[in-house]
Amino acid sequence: MLRWSSEFRATPRMVNMRGFRSSRWRVNGLVVALVSTLVCTAATGYGTVDRVGWQLASASTGSVSNWPELHQNSYLDGSSTDAAISSSNATTLGINSVQYTGGAILSSPIASYVSSLGENVIFVANDAGNIIAFDQATMIPIWSRQFKAQIRSTPLFENGYLWVAPVMGNTFYKLNAATGAVICSAYVGSSGQAINSTPVLGTPVGGKPTVYIGLGDTSKNGPVVAVDEASCTVDFSSAPQPIAGTGGEWDPLSFVQLNSTTSAVLFGSSDPDSAVYEINAETGALIWRFAAYNPSPYVYDVGAGVVISPPGSNGFADGVAYVESKSSVMYALDLMTGSLIWSYNFSTPSGGNNGSLSTAALSGNDLVFGTHSGLISLNATTGALNWSYSDPTGVDSSPLITGPVGSQVVAYGDFGGEFNVVSLNSGTLLYSFQTGNYITGSPAETPGQLFITSADGFVYSFGPGGATEAPPTTSITSPSTGSSLPNVGSVTSTGSATSTTQDIAAVDVYVQADGSSGQWWDSTSGSWVAAPYPNSATLTSTNSLTTGWTFNYPVYSSGGTYQVFASAADVNGARDTSAFGAAPTGSRTSFSVAPVSGGPTLSTPTKWLIPGAKVTISGTGYSPGETVSLNLEGLVLATALTNTSGAISTVVKIPEVTGYGPEVLTAVGGTSGDIGSESVYVTDSWLQQGLNPGQTAYSGLDVLFEKTESISANTYMNLAWTYKSSAAIPGSAIEYHGMSFVVSANGLVTSVAVNSGQVAWSVQLAGSPTVSDSPALTVNGDLIVATASGLLYSINIYNHKIVATGNLGSNIVGSPIANGRTVYVASSTGLVEAINSVTLQPVWTSNLAVPLSGGLSVDPAHGALYVGENSGAVVSLSLSTGVTSWSKSLPLAISGKSMNYGGYLYVVAGSNLYSLNVKTGVIRWSYAASSAITAGPVLYGSQIVVGTQNGLDEVVAPSTGILSQTINVGVQVVGLADAYDFIVSTLADGTVRGSKISSSDPAAWRATFSTAATSSASIVNGEVFLTGSGGELTCFVLPGLLPV
Structure with a gap:
């Protein structure tokens, strides 16, 4: 189906603009939302400029670049005979240029000569949805275009055109390579089928030039789609996997002419199908299928491209298809029949999985590919090992082979962010450069230069004699x-x-x-x-x-x-x-x-806007009776009609999917064209341990983690900064309005600016009292700190002064809980108090006259407070009076925290989790964990998670109490916190683990500290804040994001 792309959206400030904006996430290294409706913005043409020192010294004058697709050609062999870079000069490699693209890059650069420009051009696509054409000689952008989805498929250049496939939207675009203008587009899939596969161009025997692209699977198999190169019409859609919903494609496709009558497209499928396919390039009919080894748990897909050695090469009359499976097996298959020629098992010495998504490079009889422990070179004829190179960070990057025969080198990137060059003959390291984040893309080669992209958002160029010194x-x-x-x-x-x-x-x-x-x-x-x-x-x-x-x-x-x-x-x-x-x-x-004086003015009650919240926007200075559109990030939030004075006042909802940090609200007059604006700051908050009065510890709108791919656990998040207090920080950090607040064990209260990691202010409590848990922040800006002995302090975060003190009279159990202007605390001797946060005077006091052990949570929806007794009883008190509503006895003392959500209370007693009706206390179910529960419960979407002493995160269905999933984190869990699909487990040995449960990625993130974690994490704005026994407050951010 032909789909001409004319869906462009202007912003309210398009006067004299040549480009549009459309991304929903921050552009400085963003993680762009995966949306089901894709819109691309108009291409932006850049001017030219004379740059001092920027003609790349290593570029061969008059040479033509020819690396038009991933791994250079439709065979995906990834090799070049360019003699400019070889083992004899690779040690002299250095930086020629570094250029920022605006977002993490998981795809590969390509390079081609664009005849209409008369220039060699480097094309790069990134997770911000940007596709940028750089002048290769200067690395200045020629044009750019922005789509509303990540681009992880490497673009394809052919005959003056560029083919681009964003991840979501099911649309495949053909662009003018000289201008970025859309020529046509094809709708190639169905809703939810992601495009991570890289396209290939081929002309079937007796057919026409065709571009092929693969799609991911959903409830049905992901097809390979053939698109007419000239018109963008879909010629066929082939899904040969034998069982529905078991396979799709995310590997690069390859194309070959088998004989005088037949051409073929080859690809691998995702798990559990996990097979290699060859289909007829003219009809899409299956030629052969080879089932790769896929043992339990059946997740070892074929994600690497199929490399082709054509008929007659290396003594094989039929030709060979080489492909790596994630089950740690490299296969050599007969190109005509799919029968096995040889296989090489590259499991770790202990038999562990070592497979990756690295498409092999083939040069002559040398086959080189990446694994999760380094590089391997095999004899392409026999499958015998030539050499292996250890790279413990792991390699998904598809290596490139270049240089004259006998002096060739292998270039690749790794998960640790290094760009490495090794000798093809020996596997000896010749050159290495550290980028700012992990590398999954494959290098591109042009005469005398190597290009690589990184998740740090930069495209790098290397050549002999390039810079090796420290940067300015x-x-x-x-x-x-x-x-x-x-x-x-x-x-x-x-x-x-x-x-x-x-x-x-x-x-x-x-x-x-x-x-x-x-x-x-x-x-x-x-x-x-x-x-x-x-x-x-x-x-x-x-x-x-x-x-x-x-x-x-x-x-x-x-x-x-x-x-x-x-x-x-x-x-x-x-x-x-x-x-x-x-x-x-x-x-x-x-x-x-500020706006120019005399123009319209716009205002909001606060500049701090929360995604999903409502805010009143007021404006003046417009024409009477005109319609004014209110906009944020290029989206129209609402329209309002001005009154006779030219003023508006209307309530709008801030979209739940909104970029965090500084933003601008605009209001555009429909008749006058006048524009008013208000600078605002979009941010979530984490106001107490457990996030909210109900203690769910669940930031449900922070979808950045779910949208960010975990390539390597060690690189999933970046360390932004660490603040070191004078003593251990025993509780969680409070996050509010771009500031982080912590209290150390010796009573030092500190405010740290999130965007800089610098201390804004600090207050030392008199006598350095012992603090053993988290503070809580009230709606009026009072930070409530409780000491172990029962003292209470209220510190106003705006004037940094202690505004009130109080005394509960005995040891406080757990953290104070804030709800509006009231704070609730419980003591070990049985006192429960509701306290005015301004005066710290009691609103009511309830003496249960028995020792309390934990489980304090507040339920505003049902007007109740819950607390646990050492005897095993759970007590519900009226939130307004403190009068007991009901009490329920359990077999063991209530331990840790409780959580209330959806009309049920979840409490922990020893190794058991109980679900109680909040109105009656009747037990709905109980769940026996594998060992003592030491963290949680917390909410994960619609499920409940607890952490255990023996190092498990156990996920339980809230309606039945039945275990649905177990994540082995290895060490006792100290704290749990969750953002949408991402659970952060702080562990007793000082490590932290991040798990993406719904995507079956239990090891998405891992970080290690020198001291033990002391509490659960705080999660806001795509950032994770951790506290430690060494006094650390540490801020981590997702790749490409800035702390806000």
């Missing part, structure tokens, strides 16, 4: 972070750059308007564009190791928020990339600009 450092002096500027039509940013070895050649300044999803300024074309653009700053000194710099750029008349990123490079090409990293740095800043 860059700083921004003005505007300062958080400043508010008057609107004079433009802003001048200033700063400095310093190098220790080579002169500064350039400082590139990237300017983004309207927050994390906004557009970027291109000073050459004089327009705001879809993807990051490196603007050249004016240097105050030339031929110098140190220089100042300035850059002036326009701002909207309606003002807004702006982020500026500065990146200095020396004369060799070594570049400072710190501005786009997670760690705090002086090379980026954010600030706001």
Whole structure:
């Protein structure tokens, strides 16, 4: 079906703009939402610019680049005979260029000569939905286009056109490679079928040029779809897997002419089908199927591409298909029949799984591929081992072989973020470069250069004689972070750059308007564009190791928020990339600009907006009786009709799927065209241990974790910063309005700015009283701290002063719980109190006269508070009076915390979890865990999770109490917290594990600390905050995101 793409959406600020914006997540390294309806934005053409020091020295003048697809050609052999890079000079490799793309990159770069431009062009697609065409000589963007979904399929270049397949939306696009304009598009799948497969072009015998793409499986098999190259019409859709819903494709496809009558497409399928297929390229009919080894638990798919050695090569008359299975077996199959020629088992020495998604590279009789323990080179004829190279971080990257025969090298990237080059003859390491995050893409080769992409959002170029020195450092002096500027039509940013070895050649300044999803300024074309653009700053000194710099750029008349990123490079090409990293740095800043006086004004009661919440927006200065559209991130939230004074006031809901951090609300007059704006900050909060009064510890709207692929447990999240207190931090961190609040065991209360990791203020409680649990934050900004002896303190977070003190008179059990302006506490001697958070005076006191052991939670919906007794009783008290409503006895003392949700109370007694009706206390069910329950219960979607002493996270159905899943985390679980699909387990040995349960990824994230964890994590805005017994407060962020 032909689908012409004309679904473009303008933003409210499209005046004099050549590009649109459409991403729903932050652009500086974002994780873009997977949406079912795909819309691509208009391509943005960039101007050209003369850049000092930026003609790549290693580029061969007049040479034509020819790496038009993943692994270079339809055979996927990934090899080149270019003599410019070889084992004799690979040790002299260095950086030629580094360029930012605006999002994590999991796909591979490609390189081709575009005749209509007369230039060699590098094409890169990323998780921000950006596809960018770079001039290979300067690495300056030529054009960019942005889609509303991640792009993980490597683009395909052919004859002046570029084929692009976003992950979601089931649409396959054909673009003009010179401009980015959409030529046509094909609808290739059904709802929910993701595209991670990389396309291939081929002309079947007697047929026409055709592009083939594979889709993932849902309840039905994912097909291979043949698309007419000229018209984008679908010729066939073939799903040969024998059992419905068992297989789809996410590997790159390959194409070959078998003989004078038949051409074929080859691919592997996902688990549990886990097979290799060859289909007729003209009809889609099955030629053969080979079932790869797929033992229990039947998850070992064939995710690597099928590499083709054509008929007659290496002594095989029929030709050979080489493919790696994730079950740790490399297969050589007869290309005509699919029969096994040889297989090589590369399991770990202990027999463990070692398979990956690495498509092999084939050069002559050498077959090289990646595994989860390194690289392996085999004799392609016999399957005998040539050598193995240890890379313990693991390799999904498909290696590239280049160089003259006898002196060839193998280039690849690894999960640790290293780009490595080894000798093809010996497997000896010749060169290594550390990028900012993991690498899954395959290198591309052009004459004298190697290109690689990284999840840090950069595309790197390497060549002999390139830079090997440390990069310069860059700083921004003005505007300062958080400043508010008057609107004079433009802003001048200033700063400095310093190098220790080579002169500064350039400082590139990237300017983004309207927050994390906004557009970027291109000073050459004089327009705001879809993807990051490196603007050249004016240097105050030339031929110098140190220089100042300035850059002036326009701002909207309606003002807004702006982020500026500065990146200095020396004369060799070594570049400072710190501005786009997670760690705090002086090379980026954010600030706001006021609207021009005399124009419309817009206001909200607070600049802090919560996804999913409602807010009143008021505006003045419009024409009477006109319709005003209210917008955020390019989406129309609502429309409102102005009154006779030209004013509006309306309530809107902030979309649940909204980028976090600084954003801009705009209001556009439909008749006048006048624009008002208000700078806002979109953020969630974590106000107490357990997140909310019910103690669910579940941040259900934070979908960033679910949308972020876990390639390697060690690289799933990046360390942003660590604050070190003077003593252990025994409780969870409180996260509110861009600040993190913690209390150490010696009574030091500290506020840390999330975007910088710097201390904003601290208050030492008199006498350094012992604190043993988490504080709680009330709606009026009072941080309530309870000491082990029963003292209470209220510290106002706005003036940093102790505003009230109180005394419960005995040891407090657990953490205080805040609900509105009231705080609830319980003591070990049996007192339960509701306390006014402002005065810390009791609202009511209930003396149960028996020792209490835990289980405090508050249930505003049912007007109740629940607490556990050491005797095993669970007591329900009226939230307004403290009068006992009911009591239920259980066999053991109530331990840990309780949680209430959906009309039921979940409490822990020893190794048992109980579900009680909140109105009556009647037991609905009990669940016996595998050992003592030491963490939880917490909510996970619609299920309940507890952590155990023997190192298990056990997932229980809330209606039945039946165990549905077990995750072995190995060590006693100290705390649990959850964001949508992502559960963070803090463990007694100082490690932390993140699990994505619904996607069957129990080891999505792992981090290790030198001291033991003390409490559960706090999760907000795609960030995880952890506290430790060594006094650490640590902030982690997802790849490409900045802490906000």
